[in-house]
Structures are given as C-alpha cells and as structure tokens.
Amino acid sequence: MLSKFLSNDILLFCYKIPLTLKKRNKKEVRPMMKELKSTQPALHLEEEEIKRLKEIAKELRIWIIRMIQQAGSGHPGGSLSAIDILTVLYFNTMRHRAQEPEWPLRDRFILSKGHGVPALYAVLAKSGYFPMEELLTLRKTNSLLQGHPVVNTVPGIEASTGSLGQGLSIAQGIALASKMDGSLYRVYCMIGDGESQEGQIWETAMSAPKFSLDNLVVFLDYNKGQIDGHVHQIMDLEPLVEKWTAFNWHVQEIDGHDIAKILSALDKTKGNVGKPHLIIAHTVKGKGVSFMENNIDWHGKAPNPEEAERAIKEIEKIEIN
Amino acid sequence: MALKATRNSFGETIAKLAEKNMQIVVMDADLGKSTMTGEFAKKFPDRYFEMGIAEQNLIGTAAGLSLAGKIPFATSFACFLVGRYETIRMSVSYSNSNVKLVGTHAGIGIGEDGNSQMGLEDIALLRSLPNIAILQPSDDLETQQAVTWAVNYKGPVYLRLTRQKLPDIHKENYNFQFGKGDLVKSPSQLKSKNKGIALIATGGVVYNSLQASEELEKDGISIPVVNIHTIKPLDQDLILTLAKDYKTLLTIEDHNSIGGLGSAVSEVIADHGLGIKVVRHGIPGFGHSGSPEELYEKFSFSSSKIKELIRSII
Structure with missing residues (x-):
C-alpha cells in the first residue's frame, strides 16, 4: 500500500509542473508545454494518470447502471454526476487503505448527499473494500449495501447519511478532531445542490471558517436537478460563489467531469490557508447516458433491463483520450 | 441541607473528569451560562467549542468528533436539543455514535421562562430511538456518578438535568448502577x-x-x-x-x-x-x-x- 501512496505523491508532484504553468498566459505557455511534453516524463505521467482515472470512472459508470438496474430502484442521476469526482478522490488524492479501513491516519470522505451512494459503493468496491460482485446486492433484503450509507457496517463508509444536510456537520466534526490531534488526515465531503436548501448546510457554512478548517474540502455536486424539478425553480441557490465566499470559504468553480480540473482544484486546497474549501463542481445529472442526462425523471428511477443495456452500450462507447 | 441543581453538578464534574480524560470535548449552542459549562471552557479552551445558536450543527459536529475518537458532550436546553430530533435520529442514534447529549432545563421546574424553554416531551421522543441510554439523576451525588459513567460508556447517552436546585437524597456511600432502580x-x-x-x-x-x-x-x-x-x-x-x-x-x-x-x-x-x-x-x-x-x-x-x-x- 505504501508504494501506492508514494507513487500517488510522485504523480501529484508531477502534474504540479504544468498546472503552475497554466496560471500564466496560455498562448505564452503553450509552446513551452509542447516542448515539455516531448521531453518531460512528468507530463506523460500526468496524461497517463488522467487517462487511468477516466478509464476507472467509465468502468464504474457501468457498475452504477448495473447495480441500480439489479436493485430495481435507486438514484442514477446524482450517482453519475458524482462519479468523476469520487474516482479522483479514491484513486488519486485520498490516502486510504482498503485492507485497513480503520487506519487512523486515513483521509475521510463523507457523502452528505447519501442518495448518490451507488457511486460511493462503486469506488469502495473498486478500491478493494469489498468484492465488486457485492455491488449487485444493492438494496436487497439481506445485503450490507443499504439504499443510503450506513457507518459501522460497510467497510469504508464513514458516516450514516441520507437525511440531507447532516453529513457536512459530521465532516466538520472529524476535521475538527484532526486539527485537535494535530493529525494530517484531511476530510473530503460531497454535498448536493438540492441539499444546499437545508438550513443545516448553512449552519456549517458559518461554523467551519470559525474553526479555520483548511483540512476540510467540500465538493458541491451542482447537477442542477432535484426530485421535483430544476434547482433554480424549486429554490434557487444563486449566487453560490458569492454566498460561500461571503461565509469566508476558499471557493473554486470547476467542471466536475473534467478530471484534470478536479485534480487541479484539489491541488489548490493543499497548504494551510486557514479557510475551509468549497469546490463548486458544475456537473450533468445522469452524465454519460444521453437519455438520462439533464432529465429530472432519472433522479430516482431505475433503468429496466433494456434501458440499462442501452445505457451501458453508450458508456462503453465513451472515448478516453 | 445542601442544595444544588443537577446542571451545576454536571458542569463541575465534567471539568474535573476532563483533567484525566483528554478525549472529553464540551460543546454549547450559546447557552453555556445556563448549561454550566463555563468552568470546563475556562480550564480547557482547546476542547471547548461554542457552536452558536445552531443545534443541528451542534449535534452533527458532535457526531463527527465522536467518529474520530472524541467524547463530545453536546449541551443545550432539553427542548432545543431534542427538538432537533431527526438529526439525533441519524447522526447519533442510527450511527450509534459516542455522543453525550446533555439537556438541561427539564420540566416545568424551570419556572418563569415558560413553556417554550421547558423540556417536556424529550424522554418520549428519545425513548423510541434505538441505542440511546436515557439518564435522569435526582441529586448532586447521583449526577456526578452518572456523568462519570457516561464518560466511560461507549455509546450515545442522553442526560436530563434540572435548572432548579435539588436537595441531597443520597449518602456519600451511594453507588450509581446503570440500568438499576x-x-x-x-x-x-x-x-x-x-x-x-x-x-x-x-x-x-x-x-x-x-x-x-x-x-x-x-x-x-x-x-x-x-x-x-x-x-x-x-x-x-x-x-x-x-x-x-x-x-x-x-x-x-x-x-x-x-x-x-x-x-x-x-x-x-x-x-x-x-x-x-x-x-x-x-x-x-x-x-x-x-x-x-x-x-x-x-x-x-x-x-x-x-x-x-x-x-x-x-
């Protein structure tokens, strides 16, 4: 396991080079980048890493469809919108040990939008916390894999969520404990856009900066949809950047399906800035399956076998470049 | 006859126990002056968290702290704390997290502040939640022993305390036994x-x-x-x-x-x-x-x- 982390760290170090360059004028940098590409193995590694992560996300999208189809119910829309971020976290950024889920120094991930749990189960299984086949027992009567995350029962699940708004407070508590203990582990959390209508989210938005929790990194999966319709119609959240900035968070806004951008945003959360981090990830509900994309009906509906077949065929066609 | 409110007994006891147990954390929702956590806050500022008037976040953060090995005592008035029932249901009861909920100002015994500040249905609500032990001590000595027990017990506990002063019932040789009348x-x-x-x-x-x-x-x-x-x-x-x-x-x-x-x-x-x-x-x-x-x-x-x-x- 140690070698895995070492290699991750090397990779992190490597893609730092072009990322710093990107901050400069693009036109000025491009020829340099080209040159670097031909000479620097680092860039090759970065590209390879992104490709590797894309391949994993692609495979896990198929598992998400399979498990929800098998379960006959579940939330494909918000699982597919979240999977790219979860893939980057579990297969690049987070230090964790599938064979030792309780490793005290592990980075933690809390899925506050608990209904997206098929995506979380998928990254956990792929990481080796439990066998992939277990995924197909999702939501079944005697399965470990409940319809929403449950702590203390499934290895790798850090908190019981599913009642919206609570996971962020829990993540804050763990981040606070990490600071108290002088530990270096970080806490990652994902909240939903619809979830951001909960008052408790804003209670934590107010408190995390008070405790200077720069070891807390929160992704907002901004897929713009919720059960009853479009977020902006149900209860608009905008202006989001301004709101979280005003609450004194370090705020970034990215394309939540662009692996390089996710990596880059995570890179900017390193170091002690004294503020918690919010990454507003613009995502597409149902990403990767054309008939599910941006279609509210697929928030909480399982595909039938034919639909699942079509969805999987589409995902299989996704080109990794 | 000695008179003491059980909220005071709690405040003194937790400040004392925290000298030896470094995992004890105390949290308030802007009622520290009433839940009697001042002594602890003064002695252990690094382990005291003022969460402001936001009880859901108080409870959720306590759950997070407990998941990372701390023993958090989340305090407020019984009615405000248990009023966040569903947060307790998920983050404390269902998670079986090692959170100690301390609800003071139980019952009509608080007096003048009236109904909105009185915890009157808290036991009824919490009794239906699995995993949570419900304790209500009757005097100073019993509160001291109940708080000590709660620190050592691994699991969620609800401690229901009074605002009003209570006379001593128990003698020095009293031995609090959890689950025993x-x-x-x-x-x-x-x-x-x-x-x-x-x-x-x-x-x-x-x-x-x-x-x-x-x-x-x-x-x-x-x-x-x-x-x-x-x-x-x-x-x-x-x-x-x-x-x-x-x-x-x-x-x-x-x-x-x-x-x-x-x-x-x-x-x-x-x-x-x-x-x-x-x-x-x-x-x-x-x-x-x-x-x-x-x-x-x-x-x-x-x-x-x-x-x-x-x-x-x-």
Missing part, C-alpha cells in the same frame, strides 16, 4: 401499614415524592419510593417485583404524562399481562410561566400535592 424508601415490614401503592419517580421530583411518603409514614401509611435514574434501559426486574407486591404503581415525573417514565412502566406491566393499575402523574399538556414553587403546586408536584394524590388513590 434505586430504592430510596423501603417498604414497611408491617403489612398493615402498606396500602398497596408504590411510588416510582425520576429526576427533580424524587425528593418531593420521598417527602410525601415520609409525611404519610407519620400517619401510619407506608409507601415505598423508587428512584429511576435510568429511564432507558428500564429496570424491568424491579418493576416486576413491585407489581407482585402492589396493586397500584404511581409514577411521578416532570415531563408530559405520555411517553415518559409512566409509559415505560406501563409497557412492562402490559407486556407481562399483570393487569395492575399504573397511575401516570406528569404534565397533561404544555407548561407555562410562574415561580417553580407555584408551578409545582399547580401541577401537583409539591410534596403536599403528591400526598393528596396518594390519599385520593387509597
């Missing part, structure tokens, strides 16, 4: 003196119940009094023993008469098909403002009113 007044050996009633009380009204029983003793009527400090899990064996010897069990609690101690006792009686009478004396509805003493008269919790109640049953 505490016989504070034994039944008379003379059968002729027993009138078929046993008193079961919890929290601040245990003293008043004891006093009522002692006054009746002077009139030749002997009524045993049991103090229930652990409402969940309830001492079922003790209830069954009482049910064998008495025709009526009178439960007394400063809490709504539905869902609290009285209901818990009734459930045991019904489950075993014992068919004896349980008189559930509690608050029939909402509370209101007034001096604690006057409210205890009005709602029949003073010793003289409890005595009247017993006489009416006899």
Whole structure:
C-alpha cells in the first residue's frame, strides 16, 4: 500500500509542473508545454494518470447502471454526476487503505448527499473494500449495501447519511478532531445542490471558517436537478460563489467531469490557508447516458433491463483520450 | 441541607473528569451560562467549542468528533436539543455514535421562562430511538456518578438535568448502577401499614415524592419510593417485583404524562399481562410561566400535592 501512496505523491508532484504553468498566459505557455511534453516524463505521467482515472470512472459508470438496474430502484442521476469526482478522490488524492479501513491516519470522505451512494459503493468496491460482485446486492433484503450509507457496517463508509444536510456537520466534526490531534488526515465531503436548501448546510457554512478548517474540502455536486424539478425553480441557490465566499470559504468553480480540473482544484486546497474549501463542481445529472442526462425523471428511477443495456452500450462507447 | 441543581453538578464534574480524560470535548449552542459549562471552557479552551445558536450543527459536529475518537458532550436546553430530533435520529442514534447529549432545563421546574424553554416531551421522543441510554439523576451525588459513567460508556447517552436546585437524597456511600432502580424508601415490614401503592419517580421530583411518603409514614401509611435514574434501559426486574407486591404503581415525573417514565412502566406491566393499575402523574399538556414553587403546586408536584394524590388513590 505504501508504494501506492508514494507513487500517488510522485504523480501529484508531477502534474504540479504544468498546472503552475497554466496560471500564466496560455498562448505564452503553450509552446513551452509542447516542448515539455516531448521531453518531460512528468507530463506523460500526468496524461497517463488522467487517462487511468477516466478509464476507472467509465468502468464504474457501468457498475452504477448495473447495480441500480439489479436493485430495481435507486438514484442514477446524482450517482453519475458524482462519479468523476469520487474516482479522483479514491484513486488519486485520498490516502486510504482498503485492507485497513480503520487506519487512523486515513483521509475521510463523507457523502452528505447519501442518495448518490451507488457511486460511493462503486469506488469502495473498486478500491478493494469489498468484492465488486457485492455491488449487485444493492438494496436487497439481506445485503450490507443499504439504499443510503450506513457507518459501522460497510467497510469504508464513514458516516450514516441520507437525511440531507447532516453529513457536512459530521465532516466538520472529524476535521475538527484532526486539527485537535494535530493529525494530517484531511476530510473530503460531497454535498448536493438540492441539499444546499437545508438550513443545516448553512449552519456549517458559518461554523467551519470559525474553526479555520483548511483540512476540510467540500465538493458541491451542482447537477442542477432535484426530485421535483430544476434547482433554480424549486429554490434557487444563486449566487453560490458569492454566498460561500461571503461565509469566508476558499471557493473554486470547476467542471466536475473534467478530471484534470478536479485534480487541479484539489491541488489548490493543499497548504494551510486557514479557510475551509468549497469546490463548486458544475456537473450533468445522469452524465454519460444521453437519455438520462439533464432529465429530472432519472433522479430516482431505475433503468429496466433494456434501458440499462442501452445505457451501458453508450458508456462503453465513451472515448478516453 | 445542601442544595444544588443537577446542571451545576454536571458542569463541575465534567471539568474535573476532563483533567484525566483528554478525549472529553464540551460543546454549547450559546447557552453555556445556563448549561454550566463555563468552568470546563475556562480550564480547557482547546476542547471547548461554542457552536452558536445552531443545534443541528451542534449535534452533527458532535457526531463527527465522536467518529474520530472524541467524547463530545453536546449541551443545550432539553427542548432545543431534542427538538432537533431527526438529526439525533441519524447522526447519533442510527450511527450509534459516542455522543453525550446533555439537556438541561427539564420540566416545568424551570419556572418563569415558560413553556417554550421547558423540556417536556424529550424522554418520549428519545425513548423510541434505538441505542440511546436515557439518564435522569435526582441529586448532586447521583449526577456526578452518572456523568462519570457516561464518560466511560461507549455509546450515545442522553442526560436530563434540572435548572432548579435539588436537595441531597443520597449518602456519600451511594453507588450509581446503570440500568438499576434505586430504592430510596423501603417498604414497611408491617403489612398493615402498606396500602398497596408504590411510588416510582425520576429526576427533580424524587425528593418531593420521598417527602410525601415520609409525611404519610407519620400517619401510619407506608409507601415505598423508587428512584429511576435510568429511564432507558428500564429496570424491568424491579418493576416486576413491585407489581407482585402492589396493586397500584404511581409514577411521578416532570415531563408530559405520555411517553415518559409512566409509559415505560406501563409497557412492562402490559407486556407481562399483570393487569395492575399504573397511575401516570406528569404534565397533561404544555407548561407555562410562574415561580417553580407555584408551578409545582399547580401541577401537583409539591410534596403536599403528591400526598393528596396518594390519599385520593387509597
């Protein structure tokens, strides 16, 4: 396991080079980048890493469809919108040990939008916390894999969520404990856009900066949809950047399906800035399956076998470049 | 006679225990001056978190701290804390997290502030949640021991405390036993003196119940009094023993008469098909403002009113 982390760290170090360059004028940098590409193995590694992560996300999208189809119910829309971020976290950024889920120094991930749990189960299984086949027992009567995350029962699940708004407070508590203990582990959390209508989210938005929790990194999966319709119609959240900035968070806004951008945003959360981090990830509900994309009906509906077949065929066609 | 509110006993005890146990954390929601956490905050500023008036976040953050190995005591008024029921349900009960919820200002005994500040349904709500132990000590010494027990117990605990000062009931050699009823007044050996009633009380009204029983003793009527400090899990064996010897069990609690101690006792009686009478004396509805003493008269919790109640049953 140690070698895995070492290699991750090397990779992190490597893609730092072009990322710093990107901050400069693009036109000025491009020829340099080209040159670097031909000479620097680092860039090759970065590209390879992104490709590797894309391949994993692609495979896990198929598992998400399979498990929800098998379960006959579940939330494909918000699982597919979240999977790219979860893939980057579990297969690049987070230090964790599938064979030792309780490793005290592990980075933690809390899925506050608990209904997206098929995506979380998928990254956990792929990481080796439990066998992939277990995924197909999702939501079944005697399965470990409940319809929403449950702590203390499934290895790798850090908190019981599913009642919206609570996971962020829990993540804050763990981040606070990490600071108290002088530990270096970080806490990652994902909240939903619809979830951001909960008052408790804003209670934590107010408190995390008070405790200077720069070891807390929160992704907002901004897929713009919720059960009853479009977020902006149900209860608009905008202006989001301004709101979280005003609450004194370090705020970034990215394309939540662009692996390089996710990596880059995570890179900017390193170091002690004294503020918690919010990454507003613009995502597409149902990403990767054309008939599910941006279609509210697929928030909480399982595909039938034919639909699942079509969805999987589409995902299989996704080109990794 | 020494008088102390159980919230004060809690504040002193937790500050003392935290000297040896580094994992203890105390959290407030802008009521630290009332939940008596000031001493702890002063001694251990790095382990004290003021969460502001945001109880959901208070409870959720406590759950997170406990998941990372801390022993958080999340404190507020009983009504505000348990008012965030669903947060407790998920983040504490379902997660079986090692969170200690401390609800002070239990019952109408708080007096003038009135109904909005009174915890009157908290036991009823929490009793239906799995995993949570519910404790309500009746005096200073018992509170000290209950808090010590809660620190060492791994799992969620709800501690229900009073605003009003309470007289001492227990002697120095008292030994708090989790889940066990505490016989504070034994039944008379003379059968002729027993009138078929046993008193079961919890929290601040245990003293008043004891006093009522002692006054009746002077009139030749002997009524045993049991103090229930652990409402969940309830001492079922003790209830069954009482049910064998008495025709009526009178439960007394400063809490709504539905869902609290009285209901818990009734459930045991019904489950075993014992068919004896349980008189559930509690608050029939909402509370209101007034001096604690006057409210205890009005709602029949003073010793003289409890005595009247017993006489009416006899």
